[in-house]
Amino acid sequence: MTQVQSVYQRGLDAPVAGPHRRGDGRRVAVIGAGACGICAAKYLLEVGFDVTVFEIGSQIGGMWCYQNDNGRSSAYRTLHINTSRGVTRFSDLDFDDATQPFPDHYDMHRYLAAYAEHFRVTPRIRFNHRVTTVRPAFTQGASAPAWDVVTEAGGPERFDAVIVATGHLSAPLDVPMFSGFGGEYLHAHDYREPEPFVGKRICVVGVGNSACDIASDICVTSRRTVLVARSGAVILPKLMFGRAFTDITAKIQRPWIPRLLRQRITRFLAWLAHGDLTRLGFKPPAELVHTTSNATVVTDIAYRRITVKQGIEAVDGTRIRFSDGTEEAFDTLIAATGYRIDLDFIPPEVLRVEDNRLDLHLRIVPPDWPGLFFLGFFNTDTALNMVFEHQARFVREILLGNAALPPPADMRRAIAERQAWYAGRFKNTPRHTIEEEHVRYLNDLRRATREMVARARRGEGAPAPRQAAE
Numbered sequence: 001m002t003q004v005q006s007v008y009q010r011g012l013d014a015p016v017a018g019p020h021r022r023g024d025g026r027r028v029a030v031i032g033a034g035a036c037g038i039c040a041a042k043y044l045l046e047v048g049f050d051v052t053v054f055e056i057g058s059q060i061g062g063m064w065c066y067q068n069d070n071g072r073s074s075a076y077r078t079l080h081i082n083t084s085r086g087v088t089r090f091s092d093l094d095f096d097d098a099t100q101p102f103p104d105h106y107d108m109h110r111y112l113a114a115y116a117e118h119f120r121v122t123p124r125i126r127f128n129h130r131v132t133t134v135r136p137a138f139t140q141g142a143s144a145p146a147w148d149v150v151t152e153a154g155g156p157e158r159f160d161a162v163i164v165a166t167g168h169l170s171a172p173l174d175v176p177m178f179s180g181f182g183g184e185y186l187h188a189h190d191y192r193e194p195e196p197f198v199g200k201r202i203c204v205v206g207v208g209n210s211a212c213d214i215a216s217d218i219c220v221t222s223r224r225t226v227l228v229a230r231s232g233a234v235i236l237p238k239l240m241f242g243r244a245f246t247d248i249t250a251k252i253q254r255p256w257i258p259r260l261l262r263q264r265i266t267r268f269l270a271w272l273a274h275g276d277l278t279r280l281g282f283k284p285p286a287e288l289v290h291t292t293s294n295a296t297v298v299t300d301i302a303y304r305r306i307t308v309k310q311g312i313e314a315v316d317g318t319r320i321r322f323s324d325g326t327e328e329a330f331d332t333l334i335a336a337t338g339y340r341i342d343l344d345f346i347p348p349e350v351l352r353v354e355d356n357r358l359d360l361h362l363r364i365v366p367p368d369w370p371g372l373f374f375l376g377f378f379n380t381d382t383a384l385n386m387v388f389e390h391q392a393r394f395v396r397e398i399l400l401g402n403a404a405l406p407p408p409a410d411m412r413r414a415i416a417e418r419q420a421w422y423a424g425r426f427k428n429t430p431r432h433t434i435e436e437e438h439v440r441y442l443n444d445l446r447r448a449t450r451e452m453v454a455r456a457r458r459g460e461g462a463p464a465p466r467q468a469a470e
Helices: 007-013 035-045 105-118 176-180 209-219 245-252 259-274 297-302 384-400 408-423 430-434 438-457
Strands: 027-031 050-054 131-136 147-151 154-159 161-164 184-187 201-205 224-228 307-309 312-316 319-322 327-329 332-335 372-374
Touching (some): 027 035, 035 384, 201 327
Parallel strands (some): 027 050, 201 224
Antiparallel strands (some): 147 154
């Protein structure tokens, strides 16, 4: 294999944690045919589960399908993934030869469609099936898990388990202050191409990947572009020493290298590439933040195509007053201010979204509801596909009966401890409620799986459900 892979991707070649078992045709619903959903379906199909994937639109690929008719994709025309193709790929299928070193959304969509076809997931997808309700059809603690899935096309249809893989980047989070802007307003979710903004005065709010991409996209042909970085930023380069930056940092993503040392090495390499970002107008990061990866924004700022401001004090018509006391008029305000988690088909008595936080054990399991799992509801510091694979294998071992979950009280305690650990380190924003450092997270998944396998072998916990669906 010539492509660089993470140590955790290579680890996916290892045998499953528990004894060899089969799904025996038990029915599992997967909601969403994006990268996470088709990955989960693949891992369950190969051990004999009867999987149905419900997709709201007509395409595979979720957010990586540009102009996806499901209305949930925030992909813009120039979007490339931030990680190299070797780090981004799933462990058991490479990209085709036409794929760029940093795949764009066309490459990603083509790859995900090929993945679903290769592993025979595509025939299991029901396109244009919007799920409206997922509700329990069993008595907690007294009967095997069973879940009813209702779609706009009909239902209910009963399943032994449900995996929710709808993603968390589809419902824009708007800032109330911006509602008073008198010019053109849009969220980054609705940005597609730079042509409509030629010659305009543009204010882009945010310093994440989308904000920096969009600012660099429009700054060459706009009359003026201002980037508002309300918090400190860590901007990683795409290339360094002629190599993909993520291929370099993949070499230090080892569990035996302390977390703080990994962070310091990464920030030192970013400093070598970009220097001190405060010279360009950014605040120094006072707390840990989700890193940004961008190939051109630092150069665009140095060339004065983009001006950095550190906050907005007020919006009055088309005029925006910044925290440094300056004030300007703008034609367009683009808010790259994040997203809120939208799970309107899950009853609130099953799972509530509070402060954009999900109370899930290891970001996956609602403690009181066996047979229901949430995959992909996290932000992390590496390629998502590899983490999706680990989550899918975790769920597969539970459904096979190889692993038994801890008691609900233990899971709730672990959830609180995890939330407190991250809250004490990362900036307090809605985005960081689902932040995960992948080395720590995958170690926790592996350790939890070993403990759960031991529980199952001792006969503790609920057995795997057997044909609860009717």
